[in-house]
Amino acid sequence: MIESSLSQMGAALRAKKISSVELTQLYLDRMAKLNPELNAYITIRPEASLAQAKAADARIAAGTAEALTGIPFGQKDIFCAKDWLTTCGSKMLHNFVSPYDAHVISQFNNAGAVNLGKTNMDEFAMGSSNETSHYGIVKNPWDKARVPGGSSGGTASAIAARLCAAATGTDTGGSIRQPAALCGISGLKPTYGVVSRYGMIAFASSLDQAGPMGRNAEDLALMLNTMAGFDERDSTSLQREKEDYARDLNKPLNGLRIGIPKEFFAEGLGSDVAKAVEAAIAEYKKLGAVIVDISLPNTRLSIPVYYVLAPAEASSNLSRFDGVRYGYRAPEYTDLADMYEKSRAQGFGAEVQRRIMIGTYVLSHGYYDAYYLQAQKIRRLIAQDFVEAYKHCDVIMGPTSPSTAFKLGEKGDDPVQMYLSDIYTIAVNLAGLPGMSIPCGFGDNDMPVGLQIIGNYFDEARMLNVAHQYQLATDWHSRAPQGI
Amino acid sequence: MITYRPYLNKEFAMSLSTTDVEKVARLARLAMTPAEIETARSQLSGIFGLIEEMQAVDTKGIAPMSHAQDVAQRLRDDKVTETNQREAFQAIAPQVEGGLYLVPQVIE
Numbered sequence: 001m002i003e004s005s006l007s008q009m010g011a012a013l014r015a016k017k018i019s020s021v022e023l024t025q026l027y028l029d030r031m032a033k034l035n036p037e038l039n040a041y042i043t044i045r046p047e048a049s050l051a052q053a054k055a056a057d058a059r060i061a062a063g064t065a066e067a068l069t070g071i072p073f074g075q076k077d078i079f080c081a082k083d084w085l086t087t088c089g090s091k092m093l094h095n096f097v098s099p100y101d102a103h104v105i106s107q108f109n110n111a112g113a114v115n116l117g118k119t120n121m122d123e124f125a126m127g128s129s130n131e132t133s134h135y136g137i138v139k140n141p142w143d144k145a146r147v148p149g150g151s152s153g154g155t156a157s158a159i160a161a162r163l164c165a166a167a168t169g170t171d172t173g174g175s176i177r178q179p180a181a182l183c184g185i186s187g188l189k190p191t192y193g194v195v196s197r198y199g200m201i202a203f204a205s206s207l208d209q210a211g212p213m214g215r216n217a218e219d220l221a222l223m224l225n226t227m228a229g230f231d232e233r234d235s236t237s238l239q240r241e242k243e244d245y246a247r248d249l250n251k252p253l254n255g256l257r258i259g260i261p262k263e264f265f266a267e268g269l270g271s272d273v274a275k276a277v278e279a280a281i282a283e284y285k286k287l288g289a290v291i292v293d294i295s296l297p298n299t300r301l302s303i304p305v306y307y308v309l310a311p312a313e314a315s316s317n318l319s320r321f322d323g324v325r326y327g328y329r330a331p332e333y334t335d336l337a338d339m340y341e342k343s344r345a346q347g348f349g350a351e352v353q354r355r356i357m358i359g360t361y362v363l364s365h366g367y368y369d370a371y372y373l374q375a376q377k378i379r380r381l382i383a384q385d386f387v388e389a390y391k392h393c394d395v396i397m398g399p400t401s402p403s404t405a406f407k408l409g410e411k412g413d414d415p416v417q418m419y420l421s422d423i424y425t426i427a428v429n430l431a432g433l434p435g436m437s438i439p440c441g442f443g444d445n446d447m448p449v450g451l452q453i454i455g456n457y458f459d460e461a462r463m464l465n466v467a468h469q470y471q472l473a474t475d476w477h478s479r480a481p482q483g484i
Numbered sequence: 485m486i487t488y489r490p491y492l493n494k495e496f497a498m499s500l501s502t503t504d505v506e507k508v509a510r511l512a513r514l515a516m517t518p519a520e521i522e523t524a525r526s527q528l529s530g531i532f533g534l535i536e537e538m539q540a541v542d543t544k545g546i547a548p549m550s551h552a553q554d555v556a557q558r559l560r561d562d563k564v565t566e567t568n569q570r571e572a573f574q575a576i577a578p579q580v581e582g583g584l585y586l587v588p589q590v591i592e
Binding site: 095096097099100191192193206207232235236238239300301303304305307308315319322323324325326327328329333334335336337338339340341342344345348353354356357358360361364370371373374375376377378379380381383414415416419430431432 | 536590
């Protein structure tokens with residue numbers, strides 16, 4: 001059952017071949033066995049999950065089940081979920097039991113899905129290795145000495161280890177796609193504004209976007225159908241017609257124009273990753289696609305631009321954590337300012353403090369034009385590169401990450417090296433485009449390689465079609481780590 | 485591993501001073517020891533080395549892009565839509581009394 005697709009699981013549940021309580025217990029047992037080592041989940045509440053499963057079984061019996069009813073999902077710990085500890089990977093929120101549900105959580109609840117637990121993540125989603133979590137590092141099920149990627153590393157690890165049917169992630173600079181690549185699973189970051197950010201703890205509001213992560217593109221389409229849609233509580237949620245993201249899954253790829261940006265295959269790309277990605281592109285040619293050489297000339301500027309804009313927005317968003325209304329408060333202080341400063345210094349980890357300081361600096365008097373404004377102008381140049389490219393192609397493909405999963409601790413002391421691992425994903429967030437990663441083979445040390453598929457605005461259905469057709473022709477997505 | 489060579493323009497190449505970092509820590513309301521200030525100074529200087537590459541780009545006439553979608557801010561009707569959940573919200577506060585959040589005294 002754990003190797004079944006979401007639609008197969010849903011069908012088995014509705015045909016009463018298995019109950020949601022049985023399926024949920026199956027995953028809870030696996031979690032009890034494997035999670036202590038992988039640390040993919042921060043919070044597990046078996047009674048709460050089983051109560052939801054019981055309710056789902058009643059709904060199935062009543063004949064009112066939907067596609068996801070009774071299926072157990074992991075939820076990234078960035079989403080507020082009522083009565084669940086919601087930490088965002090931070091000591092700052094070590095005691096924050098959310099009084100309300102994020103829009104994404106309500107959508108899953110309304111669909112009758114089961115919440116299996118809150119998945120581990122880099123603190124406030126700031127990291128590419130899941131090593132900045134206050135709740136401990138997460139291990140990659142393919143090699144427990146290696147990182148799962150980040151910031152949705154707990155979600156990626158849990159899916160690869162079959163500790164949930166699928167799970168949610170969020171992506172500000174690659175946080176869905178990079179861990180998906182490093183853990184050999186599939187993940188999709190939708191167009192900015194497609195999924196509501198209400199109740200999703202903010203990192204960089206103009207870049208943050210939630211999306212589905214799972215074992216294959218078909219599952220992602222089903223999840224996105226539940227997650228997407230207008231929500232008036234998020235002022236940047238887009239008012240659009242509801243769409244079925246699975247509608248084009250079975251279209252043939254004849255004549256599909258795939259743009260290959262030369263900048264994604266330049267110096268810095270691991271040769272093992274390049275080989276797997278090139279083989280995937282060759283497979284697409286066999287499926288009828290046409291390859292178009294394109295250029296995204298400002299790609300290398302996306303890192304400096306991102307590391308101005310994201311910290312600037314983060315320094316503003318994280319100013320709310322002051323030890324007054326919720327979260328961590330320092331045990332000792334002399335006055336109000338001292339309480340703020342000590343609560344924040346003790347509640348935030350090193351990487352979060354670093355980014356708050358970068359943001360504070362670039363927004364401070366005298367530096368605004370040179371950093372923040374200049375970064376916003378280059379952001380437009382980066383977005384225009386894509387507009388130009390899409391005149392010549394339908395989707396863009398390349399590697400998701402320059403290397404496969406690196407060793408735990410390998411980049412720990414050097415933030416700059418860690419930031420550089422996001423080179424292929426960040427520009428997509430800056431432009432607000434949809435991007436996904438699907439498994440396309442294995443590199444050195446038998447670690448998974450991800451193929452990135454970047455779509456034009458609101459082209460998620462086509463991207464899922466492109467991914468699904470590849471997954472019908474190959475079996476990389478159905479490989480499981482040993483011992484799982 | 486990416487080999488990446490930030491553009492080093494002498495006019496902009498910068499190294500933060502201890503005073504700069506102390507000022508930023510104060511603005512960001514982060515208590516830091518002298519040793520932490522020093523570590524932050526060296527790490528932030530490295531990161532700004534990366535960021536400086538932006539300064540060499542000609543952006544004359546380019547409009548800043550603040551957002552992924554060029555849409556106007558939506559306005560809602562001015563009416564009450566939320567229910568009062570003071571007790572639920574205050575149940576998770578560090579210190580409350582009589583329905584108020586308690587902080588150290590600021591006015592004598």
